[in-house]
Amino acid sequence: QVQLVESGGGLVQPGGSLRLSCAASGSFFSMYIMCWYRQAPGKQRELVSCTSSGGNTNYADSVKGRFMVSRENAKNTVHLQMNSLRPEDTAVYYCKATRAMNNYWGQGTQVTVSS
Numbered sequence: 102q103v104q105l106v107e108s109g110g111g112l113v114q115p116g117g118s119l120r121l122s123c124a125a126s127g128s129f130f131s132m133y134i135m136c137w138y139r140q141a142p143g144k145q146r147e148l149v150s151c152t153s154s155g156g157n158t159n160y161a162d163s164v165k166g167r168f169m170v171s172r173e174n175a176k177n178t179v180h181l182q183m184n185s186l187r188p189e190d191t192a193v194y195y196c197k198a199t200r201a202m203n204n205y206w207g208q209g210t211q212v213t214v215s216s
Contacts, residue, residue: 103127103205105196110210113186117214121181123196123207131174134199137181139192139212146195150181164190186214 109121123135136151150160150170158170167186172179179196191214196207 103130103133103198105198105205105207107194107196107207107210110194110212112213112215114216115187115214117186118182118184119186119212121183121194121196121210121212123179123181125177125179125198127177129200130177130198132200135170135172135179136197136199137170137179138195138197139190140195140209141189141192144192149194152179183212186212188214190214 104126106124107121109119111119113119132154134151134153137149138146139149140146148161149164150158150168152158152170152172160168167184169182191212193209193211195209198205
């Protein structure tokens with residue numbers, strides 16, 4: 102069982118930056134695929150970025166070049182650095198941990214990009 106807690110969301114102006122963090126409880130964190138998803142009002146949840154147990158990363162086209170995912174296995178934490186934020190990045194951001202057939206989700210953190 103893994104419990105995930107996201108933090109770092111908030112209100113930021115267009116062009117600004119935020120760094121989200123997701124802290125995981127439990128063991129074997131380094132073996133999990135860690136992903137960030139987001140869900141805007143009235144829209145489906147969408148994949149933003151993932152980092153594998155080996156450190157490989159991938160990104161949605163909409164965030165490539167602006168967001169960067171990283172993980173600190175010693176601290177059971179994954180981060181999402183978000184730069185050049187746009188109003189369309191406004192959403193609740195969720196962290197997900199995956200290993201074998203098991204998925205675990207955090208409760209989400211709100212990111213609002215507005216002037």
